[in-house]
Amino acid sequence: MILARHGQSQFNVHFGATRTDPGIVDPILTELGRAQALAIADALMAGDRPRVKRLIASPYRRALETAEIVATRLDVPVSVEPLVRERAAFTCDIGSDPAELARRWPHLAFDHIGNRWWGAGEESETDLAARCRAFRAAMAAREDWREVAVVSHWGFIRALTGQPLPNGAWIAFDPTL
Numbered sequence: 001m002i003l004a005r006h007g008q009s010q011f012n013v014h015f016g017a018t019r020t021d022p023g024i025v026d027p028i029l030t031e032l033g034r035a036q037a038l039a040i041a042d043a044l045m046a047g048d049r050p051r052v053k054r055l056i057a058s059p060y061r062r063a064l065e066t067a068e069i070v071a072t073r074l075d076v077p078v079s080v081e082p083l084v085r086e087r088a089a090f091t092c093d094i095g096s097d098p099a100e101l102a103r104r105w106p107h108l109a110f111d112h113i114g115n116r117w118w119g120a121g122e123e124s125e126t127d128l129a130a131r132c133r134a135f136r137a138a139m140a141a142r143e144d145w146r147e148v149a150v151v152s153h154w155g156f157i158r159a160l161t162g163q164p165l166p167n168g169a170w171i172a173f174d175p176t177l
Helices: 010-018 031-045 061-074 098-104 125-140 154-161
Strands: 002-005 054-057 078-080 148-152 170-172
Touching (some): 031 061, 031 170, 054 061, 061 078, 061 098, 061 148, 125 154
Parallel strands (some): 002 148, 054 078
Antiparallel strands (some): 002 170
């Protein structure tokens, strides 16, 4: 499968410049972030790897926006999966109510996630690792995992793979190994 980090968000701009939490709840993408999402889509259309036929996205707005851009370019469906959310550590990791998300993305299903699907307080590395193991096992059990791209976050991807990715980057990952 492919693991992609969402495009640059408003939070990333401010935090990158100051190294302080700017207090932005569930930020949206910047213009650069939208361009990064298009670049992800273009990269996934190129090459000799299996064609991506489905996207899985975190319920954070920055990931949903990235997934929407990629899905439109690839013409594939998107499903929302809270297991691939960011590790709760900053204000940006406070999510949005599923009803609000459904109004913005009416073509996506949010009825399977709770009203507070994000973590309460800072998530421990142990809890994050358990969440990564659960997701990895679920994907390894799927026959179509090679045709799936996941739009997620720095902390989740780092915990799953050991590799920190910049905004708009992606890597191939075999959940069966």
